[in-house]
Amino acid sequence: MGYFCTYVPEEILYAAGVLPVRILGSHEPQDLTEPHIFAMFCPFCRDCLAQGLKNRYKYLDGLMIAQSCLHIRQAYTSWIKHRPVEFSKFLCMPHKVQSPHAYEFLTEEYKTFKNEVEDWMGKKITDKDLKNAIEVYNENRRLMRKLYELRKRDIPPITGEQVMEVVMAMQMTDKAEHNKMLKDLLKKLENHTPDRETGSRLMILGSEDDDTVFMNMVESCGATFVIDDHCTGSRYFWNEVENGKDLLSSIASRYIDRIPCPTKDWEERKRIPHILKLCKDWNVDGAIIMQQKFCDPHELEFVSIKKALEDAGVPTLFLEFDVTVPIGQFKIRVEAFLEMIGEEDLF
Amino acid sequence: MVKDRYFTGIDVGTSYIKAVIIDEKNKITGSFTNRSGADLQKSITTAFKGAVDAADVSQHAIKHITATGFGRRNVSFADSVKTEISCHAKGVYQYFPRKITIIDIGGQDTKIIKIDSQGKILSFKMNRKCAAGTGAFLEEISYKLNIPMSEMNALAAKSSKDAALSSFCTVFASTEILTRIKEGEKIEDMVKSAFESVARRVIEMDTLGGTIVMTGGVVAYNNAILKILAKSIGKEILTPPAPQLSGAFGAALFAREIEK
Numbered sequence: 001m002g003y004f005c006t007y008v009p010e011e012i013l014y015a016a017g018v019l020p021v022r023i024l025g026s027h028e029p030q031d032l033t034e035p036h037i038f039a040m041f042c043p044f045c046r047d048c049l050a051q052g053l054k055n056r057y058k059y060l061d062g063l064m065i066a067q068s069c070l071h072i073r074q075a076y077t078s079w080i081k082h083r084p085v086e087f088s089k090f091l092c093m094p095h096k097v098q099s100p101h102a103y104e105f106l107t108e109e110y111k112t113f114k115n116e117v118e119d120w121m122g123k124k125i126t127d128k129d130l131k132n133a134i135e136v137y138n139e140n141r142r143l144m145r146k147l148y149e150l151r152k153r154d155i156p157p158i159t160g161e162q163v164m165e166v167v168m169a170m171q172m173t174d175k176a177e178h179n180k181m182l183k184d185l186l187k188k189l190e191n192h193t194p195d196r197e198t199g200s201r202l203m204i205l206g207s208e209d210d211d212t213v214f215m216n217m218v219e220s221c222g223a224t225f226v227i228d229d230h231c232t233g234s235r236y237f238w239n240e241v242e243n244g245k246d247l248l249s250s251i252a253s254r255y256i257d258r259i260p261c262p263t264k265d266w267e268e269r270k271r272i273p274h275i276l277k278l279c280k281d282w283n284v285d286g287a288i289i290m291q292q293k294f295c296d297p298h299e300l301e302f303v304s305i306k307k308a309l310e311d312a313g314v315p316t317l318f319l320e321f322d323v324t325v326p327i328g329q330f331k332i333r334v335e336a337f338l339e340m341i342g343e344e345d346l347f
Numbered sequence: 348m349v350k351d352r353y354f355t356g357i358d359v360g361t362s363y364i365k366a367v368i369i370d371e372k373n374k375i376t377g378s379f380t381n382r383s384g385a386d387l388q389k390s391i392t393t394a395f396k397g398a399v400d401a402a403d404v405s406q407h408a409i410k411h412i413t414a415t416g417f418g419r420r421n422v423s424f425a426d427s428v429k430t431e432i433s434c435h436a437k438g439v440y441q442y443f444p445r446k447i448t449i450i451d452i453g454g455q456d457t458k459i460i461k462i463d464s465q466g467k468i469l470s471f472k473m474n475r476k477c478a479a480g481t482g483a484f485l486e487e488i489s490y491k492l493n494i495p496m497s498e499m500n501a502l503a504a505k506s507s508k509d510a511a512l513s514s515f516c517t518v519f520a521s522t523e524i525l526t527r528i529k530e531g532e533k534i535e536d537m538v539k540s541a542f543e544s545v546a547r548r549v550i551e552m553d554t555l556g557g558t559i560v561m562t563g564g565v566v567a568y569n570n571a572i573l574k575i576l577a578k579s580i581g582k583e584i585l586t587p588p589a590p591q592l593s594g595a596f597g598a599a600l601f602a603r604e605i606e607k
Contacts (some may be wrong), residue, residue, distance in 0.1 A: 320475060329456075331418065333473060336432030340468045 160225020378403025
């Protein structure tokens with residue numbers, strides 16, 4: 001089952017014996033999507049749709065999305081229209097997660113969704129299945145938090161680029177399998193000191209971001225990403241499912257209360273104190289705020305996040321991403337930013 | 348007797364390469380400006396040799412070379428590299444040691460750099476993937492109007508009318524200028540409007556506080572932009588003695604500091 005957004009309750013799919021696979025782009029220029037998607041929708045949603053139209057996800061039996069933003073929803077609707085799948089689902093994830101009614105609403109949506117998946121798979125999802133799925137997913141989240149803990153070290157044993165690869169693998173593979181590999185990785189990293197300078201400790205935050213080329217470029221300029229706030233990063237796994245009234249409402253609470261995407265972070269901006277805490281706990285020297293071009297929710301957040309970070313003494317660099325990033329131009333900005341934050345060491 | 352020591356800064360820009368040689372008193376003893384062109388290596392060597400000749404010093408007396416600009420890594424004989432953001436800040440602060448905002452308009456990018464009273468960079472902004480508000484914008488207009496770039500400044504000075512363009516976009520602006528000239532607008536008014544377009548693009552990039560200093564090749568050859576921008580923001584704008592050399596001068600200052 002391909003899924004478009006990290007608000008999709010993967011536990012329910014996993015419990016039914018369905019493997020959720022995140023839809024990501026390929027970072028290649030393409031000319032397929034122009035008739036199907038508005039030109040001023042973000043490059044990520046166009047890149048994703050292009051993969052569908054190019055039949056690169058031919059192995060999918062189903063495709064689904066949970067409401068987050070209109071841009072990615074357009075990629076979903078266009079995809080199922082032109083490349084129909086056996087099972088498709090638009091899950092109505094509430095926008096106003098801060099409403100007290102959100103829990104009940106989402107639990108009811110999950111009940112319907114569960115029935116639909118059961119009909120499709122031709123078997124019941126038992127409580128035992130759900131419990132097992134929750135356990136596998138929670139373990140995965142705990143292991144990822146452990147991996148992130150290692151990045152607090154003065155010399156982080158793993159780069160931001162490598163962590164990005166781990167997160168992408170996590171969104172594509174069976175979590176039980178990923179857990180096994182994560183445990184191996186954690187064991188290997190326990191006493192590992194990498195053969196590279198850590199340099200400035202950076203945070204990266206913003207919209208969907210799986211641009212490993214960019215990460216590599218920055219980390220080769222004398223810096224290391226030690227923490228992130230991305231849906232292809234910490235936002236995806238930060239929160240666990242906790243024991244609630246019943247299994248579905250426990251899962252619903254998890255997705256309502258998770259570190260929000262800016263489309264859902266209102267009226268109170270809960271993400272800002274979280275970001276500030278990450279900066280402090282991971283001891284960052286500066287933050288790169290990126291966003292996909294035309295990503296309105298993140299663009300809206302940018303002003304207040306930048307102010308909050310700078311008030312807390314964390315310098316910021318803002319970069320706008322496209323399907324491919326202009327590495328040369330960005331390198332100048334990144335190097336200048338690193339020179340700027342490194343200047344303090346001279347005094 | 349202690350021999351004189353010299354330091355070089357080479358700013359490899361997208362349009363021009365600037366080389367500056369300074370002595371131990373931070374005085375510019377020689378400089379050379381050369382088009383970047385396709386053969387970057389050759390242009391870099393020519394600029395460096397040109398500056399050495401102009402300074403009339405022996406190459407052995409040059410103790411350190413710092414390269415900057417988009418092609419900073421192409422200066423194979425450089426001893427160190429720095430980004431042009433830091434170099435512009437350094438070069439300008441040398442002349443104006445106070446809280447300043449630097450507006451650097453180069454061939455293909457425009458930078459706004461803010462520095463505090465100690466010379467520390469507080470923030471910087473650069474134009475995105477677009478030529479609006481850069482030297483390339485003016486070059487394109489000059490090409491489309493078939494008026495040499497060297498005559499644009501004098502033409503703009505003749506204009507007494509404000510005739511704003513409706514778009515920053517280089518392509519749309521040149522189409523609009525041609526259309527409006529056809530409709531009877533004076534050429535000088537339209538040339539001035541092109542400079543105004545650059546100024547407006549700069550204003551919308553960032554807030555402009557403190558002392559404003561302009562640098563870069565565009566202002567070096569076209570003081571029209573200086574007057575237009577000063578009028579728009581209602582504030583005097585300063586320029587260092589050789590605005591196009593600011594980055595290279597800053598790089599030379601870094602070279603001297605590193606060698607200390």
